C-alpha cells in the first residue's frame with residue numbers, strides 16, 4: 113500500500129516529501145491553480161460552505177470523505193491507485209512486456225499530447241459551468257455542480273503531476289499553459305472545440321454530464337490500460353470520481369423526465385406548468401449525444417491505430433478481449449465517398465477508435481433505457497440518434513442525415529432541423545425557466561422532481577450549501 117500524506121501542502125499518496133524538487137515545483141504551481149480557481153471557477157459562492165466529498169485515500173472508504181468546505185479550501189490532492197506488481201502491457205506491439213515506469217523517448221511527444229489534451233478538458237469544463245450557480249434548481253443540485261467542479265479541478269492536478277514528474281521542462285510549461293488557456297477565448301481557446309462553448313443552462317449541464325462526461329469515462333478507461341503505468345494508475349483513480357459526474361447527469365435528467373411525466377399523467381401541459389416537454393428533451397439528447405460522439409475522433413483513425421500499436425492507449429477493459437494485437441483480418445466500416453454511404457474493409461487497428469465509441473454508445477443506451485422505464489406507461493420512448501446524424505468530425509461530417517440515419521436532401525435537413533435539434537425558441541424557453549436560483553431547503557424548481565434520496569445519507573432538504581455572503 114502507498115503511504116498517504118495529508119499534512120503537506122498537497123495531499124498525496126505519491127511520496128512527494130521524498131522528492132524535494134518535484135514537491136517544490138508543484139508547490140509553485142499551486143498558487144497559480146488557486147488564482148485560476150478564484151477567477152475562473154464558480155462565480156460567487158466561493159465563501160460559502162458546501163457539503164463536499166474529498167478524496168483522502170484511494171481505498172474503498174477513504175476516497176469519499178464528506179464535510180462542509182469552502183471551495184477554495186478544498187484539499188485538491190494527487191492520488192494514484194496502488195502499483196500492481198509485475199503488470200505487463202496488455203495490447204499492441206509490446207504486448208506481454210513489463211509496463212513502463214518512465215516515458216520512453218520515442219513516445220514522449222505523443223504521450224505528452226494525450227495527457228495535455230485530457231488535462232485541458234478538466235479546467236475547461238469548470239470554466240464552461242462557472243455561471244450555473246446563479247440559476248440552480250435546488251441546493252442539492254448546486255452542491256452536485258460544485259462537487260463535479262472541484263473534482264475536475266483535482267483531475268487537472270492529476271495530469272499536472274504527470275507533466276511535472278515525467279516531462280521535465282516541457283511538462284512544466286504545459287502545466288502553466290493549462291491554466292492560461294480559457295474556454296471560449298478566441299486568442300487562447302481550450303484545445304477541443306466542444307469545450308469552448310459556454311454552458312447556458314442546467315438542462316445542458318445535465319446532458320453534458322450524462323453524455324460528455326461519459327466520453328471522458330471512455331477516454332479514461334482507454335488510458336487506464338496504457339503501458340505508461342503512472343498514467344494508467346492516475347486514470348484508474350479518476351474513474352471512481354467520474355462515476356459520480358455521470359450519476360449527476362443521468363439522475364438529473366431522470367428527475368426532469370419524472371416531473372414532466374407527473375404533469376402529463378395529471379392531464380396537464382408541461383410547458384404551461386414550467387416544465388420541459390418530452391419532445392424538447394429528445395432534441396437535447398440528439399444534440400449532446402452527437403457532439404459527444406465527435407470527441408472520439410474519426411471512424412477510421414491512424415492516430416488511434418498508432419496509439420494502440422505503441423501501447424499508449426488501449427481499449428476500455430482490454431482484458432475482456434481475446435485478441436490484443438488486432439492485426440489479423442479486416443473490419444467493415446461505413447464511409448462516405450462522393451456523397452454516398454459505402455462499406456469499406458480497413459485494417460482492424462484503424463477502427464479501434466470506432467470500437468471504443470461503440471462501447472460508449474451501448475453505455476449511453478443503458479442510460480436511455482433507465483429513462484424510458486420512467487415513461488413506459490405513457491408510451492414515450494427516448495432514442496439515441498444515428499451516429500451519422502449531426503456530425504462535425506469523421507466521415508459523416510457535413511452530410512445531411514436524419515436522426516434515423518437516412519441520407520436526405522440538404523433542404524429537408526434545413527427545414528426539419530428545428531424538429532431534431534434544440535432551436536433558438538427551445539433555448540429561450542429553457543432559459544426562461546432558469547432565471548433565478550432556488551435555494552430554500554427542500555425546494556425544487558418547477559421543471560425537476562426532487563431526488564429519491566439525499567447525498568451521503570443526508571435528507572433531501574438538508575442545507576447542502578450554506579450561504580455566508582449576501
Ligand SMILES: [Fe+2]
Pocket residue numbers: 234263264267328354
Ligand atoms: Fe474529469
Ligand SMILES: [Fe+2]
Pocket residue numbers: 264325328354357
Ligand atoms: Fe467529469
